[in-house]
Amino acid sequence: MNSVVYVRVSTDEQVQGTSLDMQQKQCLDFAKSHGWNVPKENIFRDEGESAKATNRPQLLAMLEYCRKNKGNVEKCIVWKLDRFARNSDDHVMIRAILRKNGVSLVSVTEPIDDSPTGKLMETVLSGFAQFDNEVRTHRTTEGMKRRLEQGGWPHDAPIGYVKARTRDGITTIAPHPEMAAKLTLFLETFSTGQYTVRQAADLAYELGIRNAKGGKRTWQTIENTIKNPIYAGYIQSKYTNGNRYIGLHEALISEATFNKNQRILAGKQKVFTRSDEEDYPLRRDFLRCIHCSKYVTASAPKGASGIKYPRYGCAHCKTSIIGKKVSKSSAEVHKEFREILSRIRYKEGRLKVFKRIVLQRWCDEYDDALKAAYQINKELERLQVERAQVNRKFVRDELTYSEKQEAVKGIDTEIADYTKKKVEADEYADQKEQIVDNAVLFMNDPSEFWNRAPLQIQKAVQRTLFPHGLAYDFENGFGTIELNESYLLIQKLASEDANNPIVVAGARFELATPGL
Amino acid sequence: MLLRANQVITTEEARELLGDESDHMTDEEVQKLIEDFDLIAQYTIKLVQKFKQKENKTA
Numbered sequence: 260m261n262s263v264v265y266v267r268v269s270t271d272e273q274v275q276g277t278s279l280d281m282q283q284k285q286c287l288d289f290a291k292s293h294g295w296n297v298p299k300e301n302i303f304r305d306e307g308e309s310a311k312a313t314n315r316p317q318l319l320a321m322l323e324y325c326r327k328n329k330g331n332v333e334k335c336i337v338w339k340l341d342r343f344a345r346n347s348d349d350h351v352m353i354r355a356i357l358r359k360n361g362v363s364l365v366s367v368t369e370p371i372d373d374s375p376t377g378k379l380m381e382t383v384l385s386g387f388a389q390f391d392n393e394v395r396t397h398r399t400t401e402g403m404k405r406r407l408e409q410g411g412w413p414h415d416a417p418i419g420y421v422k423a424r425t426r427d428g429i430t431t432i433a434p435h436p437e438m439a440a441k442l443t444l445f446l447e448t449f450s451t452g453q454y455t456v457r458q459a460a461d462l463a464y465e466l467g468i469r470n471a472k473g474g475k476r477t478w479q480t481i482e483n484t485i486k487n488p489i490y491a492g493y494i495q496s497k498y499t500n501g502n503r504y505i506g507l508h509e510a511l512i513s514e515a516t517f518n519k520n521q522r523i524l525a526g527k528q529k530v531f532t533r534s535d536e537e538d539y540p541l542r543r544d545f546l547r548c549i550h551c552s553k554y555v556t557a558s559a560p561k562g563a564s565g566i567k568y569p570r571y572g573c574a575h576c577k578t579s580i581i582g583k584k585v586s587k588s589s590a591e592v593h594k595e596f597r598e599i600l601s602r603i604r605y606k607e608g609r610l611k612v613f614k615r616i617v618l619q620r621w622c623d624e625y626d627d628a629l630k631a632a633y634q635i636n637k638e639l640e641r642l643q644v645e646r647a648q649v650n651r652k653f654v655r656d657e658l659t660y661s662e663k664q665e666a667v668k669g670i671d672t673e674i675a676d677y678t679k680k681k682v683e684a685d686e687y688a689d690q691k692e693q694i695v696d697n698a699v700l701f702m703n704d705p706s707e708f709w710n711r712a713p714l715q716i717q718k719a720v721q722r723t724l725f726p727h728g729l730a731y732d733f734e735n736g737f738g739t740i741e742l743n744e745s746y747l748l749i750q751k752l753a754s755e756d757a758n759n760p761i762v763v764a765g766a767r768f769e770l771a772t773p774g775l
Numbered sequence: 776m777l778l779r780a781n782q783v784i785t786t787e788e789a790r791e792l793l794g795d796e797s798d799h800m801t802d803e804e805v806q807k808l809i810e811d812f813d814l815i816a817q818y819t820i821k822l823v824q825k826f827k828q829k830e831n832k833t834a
């Protein structure tokens with residue numbers, strides 16, 4: 260009967276002298292001294308594999324070999340039991356597979372066999388292997404936690420960064436020379452609120468943010484990238500127990516942008532997306548055919564040259580029956596609608612409501628930024644006190660001149676950093692009035708605003724001005740003087756003074772023949 | 776009084792600001808107006824921010 264040899268090293272151990280060749284030689288010498296035959300193909304070598312994993316390719320191959328050659332394999336020789344497994348459960352499982360196939364486990368360096376004492380030794384030794392592993396894991400984890408608390412980053416660098424070290428030797432990350440700018444652009448573009456996460460995955464691909472094979476990253480990966488506070492200069496990982504620390508690395512986006520993105524992901528901030536509907540903002544629930552009261556529809560018939568000609572039309576009326584046009588190009592209808600918009604304004608009360616909402620939304624959006632500004636001010640105060648204390652200690656001869664200089668230098672660096680952040684935070688606060696005023700200014704020109712806005716906003720503008728929609732005559736446009744009182748008002752004023760806009764308050768454009 | 780999640784202002788507040796006009800409006804209509812204005816407000820803030828950013832870059 261033959262025997263098998265299983266040897267394994269992790270990458271670290273190769274450096275420490277427990278090389279594969281050394282283990283293999285000792286196993287083969289041991290087999291030879293006991294008269295066990297080990298053919299060359301019965302040597303299984305796992306290199307750079309941790310014993311924590313049971314899916315090591317050569318271990319699995321060895322177990323498979325024992326299974327297939329059941330009854331023909333006598334011993335499985337290892338240099339040390341911890342080559343097999345670093346926890347008792349895995350050890351017992353692998354041992355059971357071997358035993359089931361009639362294979363005894365033999366360690367070159369440890370006295371185990373199938374006697375009661377040998378079995379006890381084996382259990383104790385596998386328990387020690389597990390203990391040793393847990394101690395190592397604990398030490399590594401604690402080390403990582405310390406690094407993270409210091410603001411370092413002991414893990415792989417996320418996309419947009421490369422691994423780096425501080426002057427003090429702390430492992431951290433630094434912006435990738437090419438990818439960092441792409442990540443910044445991507446995250447800032449997402450913060451405009453014009454993308455869903457799936458659309459953001461397409462955007463990332465277009466910007467060159469791709470997976471290792473050059474393909475598109477999944478939307479889940481992209482979502483994780485957007486959620487990662489590391490891009491805003493913070494440290495958070497599974498080892499920080501939910502805590503977030505200020506990182507030593509350079510941020511790629513501002514904290515405000517990061518917070519905005521989180522609100523978009525959480526659905527607390529509107530996403531303004533484009534769609535095919537974009538060409539027809541007046542259809543569905545807004546324009547009604549003046550003849551039949553039904554909502555108008557839209558289509559884009561192709562001309563002889565293959566070019567599409569988008570049109571609004573009534574699907575219920577026929578020119579042959581009513582003797583009038585029942586469709587018109589969407590460009591013309593939009594032009595007419597904009598002409599109406601150019602002569603109307605929101606009533607004062609509505610503008611007040613809008614202004615209040617803008618102000619409230621602005622405050623929501625920058626709430627975090629304002630909180631950050633408050634924290635920065637507190638930090639600055641603390642640093643000034645600390646600086647004064649250092650100087651007092653120097654005066655009292657509790658510090659030497661060089662000690663004082665060093666301490667002051669450190670504090671001043673921190674003060675400079677916080678002062679820079681304070682300027683940024685204050686800018687947000689200063690923008691408040693300006694943003695509200697500008698937002699209202701935009702609304703003062705509904706025609707231009709409507710023309711530039713995406714579909715969702717166009718529809719909202721339409722509803723706030725004409726909550727009950729508008730009647731439309733494909734022959735004469737938006738109603739006629741006889742048919743529509745509000746329209747008459749517009750025409751009247753427009754003829755008196757074309758520059759004098761009408762103030763409207765959600766004008767009710769009643770159909771002249773609502774019963775039809 | 777209608778009050779919805781993440782509501783920016785209440786219908787009562789809106790009625791106060793709207794003045795007489797709101798006398799002819801139902802609560803649902805006021806609520807709809809708030810929601811539409813909210814949507815427009817969020818979009819407008821973004822628009823203004825973009826505009827400001829452009830301005831800052833060219834300055």
